[in-house]
Every structure is written in structure tokens, then in C-alpha cells.
Amino acid sequence: MNILDDFITINPNGIYCKYGDFYLDPQQPVQTAIISHAHADHAVSGNKEVYCTQPTKEFMYLRYHRSAAQAFNIAGYHQPFKIKDITLTFVPAGHMLGSAMILMEYVGVSYLYTGDYKIQPDATCEPIEWVGADVLITESTFADPNIIHPNPVNEIKKLNSIKSNILLGAYGMGKSQRLIQMINQFAPQKKVLVHHKIMPINQIYERLGFKLGKYQLYGRKMMKAQDEFVYLVPPFTFNSYIKAVGVKRLFASGWNNLQVNQNDTLFISDHVDWNDILTAVEKVKPQQIWTLHGNGRHLKEHFGYNIVVKILNQTQ
Template sequence: MVEEYFKLTEIGLYCPRYNFYLDPQKSVKNAVISHAHGDHAVAGSENVYCTESTRSVMELRFKKNAGKNFQVRDYHQSFMIDDARITFYSAGHILGSAQILVEIDGKRILYTGDFKLDADPTNEPFEFVKADILITETTFASSETAHPNAESEIVKLNKFNNNIIFGAYALGKAQRITQLINEHCSNLNVLVHYSIAPIHRIYEQYGIDLGKWQLYDRKTMKHSSNSVYIVPPLTFSSYKHSRDVYKVFASGWGNLQEYCDEKLFISDHADWNQILTLIERSEAKEIWTLHGNGHELKQHLKDSHAVKILNE
């Protein structure tokens, strides 16, 4: 069983034999980071193993406290922590996101982090990896969850005839929305919040074509009727009583999309069928679930897989 190699602690998934964590929630000696979202990457660890673009975002957000020693690795570039062999593979979640394959005693243990299978030109495409043991996110692991096509959601913006305040997470979502608007809503002018613009620039630094966008200014918004102002969720909530703009929010979560004129279900996580596809293609017979509710998945797989719910 995988318990020989990893255990879930209050800090995160820990490998006691070789003293490293996967996505720790506090600073540690050895942190192997799947991606730069705040619930997976924290500041201050001594040795930080991650992809190059993940380091760039962490340094943007945490400045000098991002980490003492960054050990940057490309996808497929294996490295060792003592006798554990570790390799990153693209997770398709955001730019630089990685599945983490850990090989110990001939066992292949694959930690997905957050992932999606959908095509998305703002990040590297998902890679299927064979594993003996799969530790998967289950954010949307419900048979009732099927994410719609992102392109069919974004074109709903074309029906509006006034400026739009668009709520989206600053890292990953905002860049994907910018690219989608430029490709499918060419009549709209994209403005971005000052906190989002530096992340847009990092994406472009790594060769991602987001299309046209500009930093928000009040004058541009005031004198146009076809602008989309992309803002983070906290800023979006401050516009809830505004009547002179349309309010749109994009998420896989319906309950986050309040005070909206339109809800766009654009998710950067795997839905039910994508999780099942991952399990099948990985060929793993032992499954651990994390980051969500794994009970329905455990019931679904009861005759074919050993399933352990980590976070119950």
C-alpha cells in the first residue's frame, strides 16, 4: 500500500522516508510544487522543486520570500531526492502545472495536483502517465458534473451591448478568458485589473499568445460600450450593485457566481468523465483521492480498484 511511502499530514502529503512534501501548506525543507495557485504553493521553503513558470509566478507573488533555493526542472527531466526519483509531467491546469511522478522501490506513484484534459492554448496539454498508484484531485468528482465546452460558454458575451465586468481568478482563469475572448469575441476590447496584468506578462514571457489586452483605465471604460474588464473575485464583488455594466463570472462552481447577469461555467479542473478517463489511462489499480469529495468515486470503483479517501 502507498502508506509505506506517503502519509497525509496537516502540512500536506509527506514522504517520511526521504523527507519531502508534495504541495505543502507551510514552509518545509523540501517542497515539490505542482503549480503556483495559493492552495498548492506557499512561501518560504528551503528547497523548492517546480517548473520554471511556476517559479516565476511564485517570485511575483512572494518576492524574496518565495523560496531559498529553487530547483527548477522541465517536464520529463527526472531528479532525485535521496533515492526517490521524481519527474514532472504536464497537468493541463494552468501554465507550468505539473503532475508529479514519484518512483520508489520500483513503484510508480503519480500525484496529479489539479488537472484538466480540455485543450487550452494558454497552458501545456495534459499528458497521460502510467502509474501503479494514482493520487488524484476530486474537486468535481460527481457523476452529475459535466463541464460544457469553454468556447460555447465564452460566445455568450457576444449578446451584450454594453461594457462587461468579468470576474475571474487572477492566475490561470484570467489568462484563459483573455485568450478565449480574443479568439471568439473579436468585437470586444479586453481590459485587465492591475493585479492581473503582471501574470498576463509572465504568460507572454513564456510564449503564450493571449491576444490583445490593455491595463484598465477609467477613461477607456467610460468612452466605450464594448469593453470587458477582467477583475479578481474580490474586486468583482464590489460591483454587485452597479447598474451601468453587465456582470459576468466564470467558474466551475455555481455558488461562487452571485450577483451576475450571466454565469459562464468554464472550469480548469477535470469533471467526472475526465477523472474516469485518467484512471483508465493510468492503469493504476490503487487510487487515493484528494482536494474534493471522493466518496462517489470510491463507490463507482468498488469492484475494480482499491480506493482510499485521504481527506475524510
């Protein structure tokens, strides 16, 4: 077996595979892009040809309209397709609806690019599935033994002790839908109101068969009454309501730099923590680990000489 050390490289456009002449989640528009999921830092507009799942295409169209891509090639999970001599397969990543890890097979060697992935249960997306690979190319945003994500159900249950109306900030795509579903399940007395920017995203989820539970479009008069409303808003709106009165302000995030304190934050992450990455290594059983996003130093120290760990130079 000959693992190609240069199977993927990093250049100003992003993560490049010269053997297939394509990019994985490019940062700039390119000729051929394989898109793992629809978050804006992974799915830019203007690519000439895009390979992705159907939900990812729909979210990209919603955000970018005609500039989403010149051409889309849609593949379902576990449906192999070829680009030049490379066989690619999308595998559910559990990160958000339509998210995919990308298995690439070339000259008898398999390389698994995780994109962003999550092991925690999430009723609003396809659960993660595992496949074996010779090389695991993993995001390492939280690859630190000191970072262990709390139980998201316990975080949502914090809302039950707050009797005033709540202004809840969260990213509109993926995070907001997960929150709506969890509030309905674990804080059912709450009445969920959503910002108008979030509604079209919810509609795609519902149309694709992922039911979120009860929610309604926010109306200005509603939150003048204290009725255990949770008004779910994107970050820009949350920041503009800094002087809002009569509400408890909370932000839902798994990012350390956005976690204010226990009283003002719901610690809910859609990324893997240290233990999750170790689980991924156990499931995939790679001969080598290549890390992207963040610092792979702790993984290198943890595995020592047992597994080759290569730190790629792309940052978040």
C-alpha cells in the first residue's frame, strides 16, 4: 500500500487534490468543488461545477440563488461517483442536514475527509455513519483533551428554569433547527418564535422530511407579553438587541470565543470534541491521521509512534 503524502495539498483556494483536479470545500470559486455541507465557510458561491448532496444544493440555492454554481452534480449517500481515476462516496457526517464525509479511493488507498462532523444525537439531520479508511483527514477544531462538550439535553433543559421571555441567538442554518426541535422535546412549555431569516431554512428541513415541532414567525406584539416565548434570532439580530428589556439574553454556541459564561450561554456544539475524535479514529482505523482546522499537536502527542499524525496547515 502506497499512501500518497501529497494526495491533498493546501493552496490559496483551499484543499486541493491534484490526482482528481478538484477541491474539497474550497475557500474561493474553482472549476470543480466537492462540498461537504452548506455552511458558508465550506460552501462558497461561484464554483463552476459542484458535487454535493441534495440538501446542500438547496441550502446553497437559498443563500446564493443563481450564483450558487454553474452546474450541480447530486449524489446520495453511499452512491459512488468518479472524478478522473478517483472514486468518491458521500457518507453521513451528522453535522447538519445533508452534511457528508467524503471517502476518496485511489490506487488501492482510501482517504476519508470528514469536513465538519458530529457524534452527538441530532434529530434534525442524518446520523453519522462510519467507514474504514487508510487515511483519516479530520477537522481538529477542538482536538484538545481539555475540551469535552457537555450533554446538549442538559443545556437545553436550562431553559426550563427561566420563566421570562428569552432572546436566543444562534446561527440560522443547522443550529437553529436543532434548537427548535430540542426545545419542543425538552422544554415543551416554551413557545418558539423564529426570525424571518430562519423561516425559509426551516421550510427546506420540513419539506425534506425533518419535522422540527411547533414554532411560528415572530410578531412584534407577541413578546410584549410574558408567556415563556423563546425568540430565536441569527447573530446579527441578537447583537442589535443589546438593550432589549424584559427578556433573558442567551447565545447558543459551541465555540469557546462565544461562550460568555454559564448564565448567558447554551454550550451546544455541532463539532467533535477530543473524545469524539478518538472515537472516530477507533471506528475508521486509519494508518495515518491528517488534521485540518485548529491544532493537531495534541493528537500527535497522544498517538506517538502508534499512528502517523500529519498536521496540515489550514486554519479555521
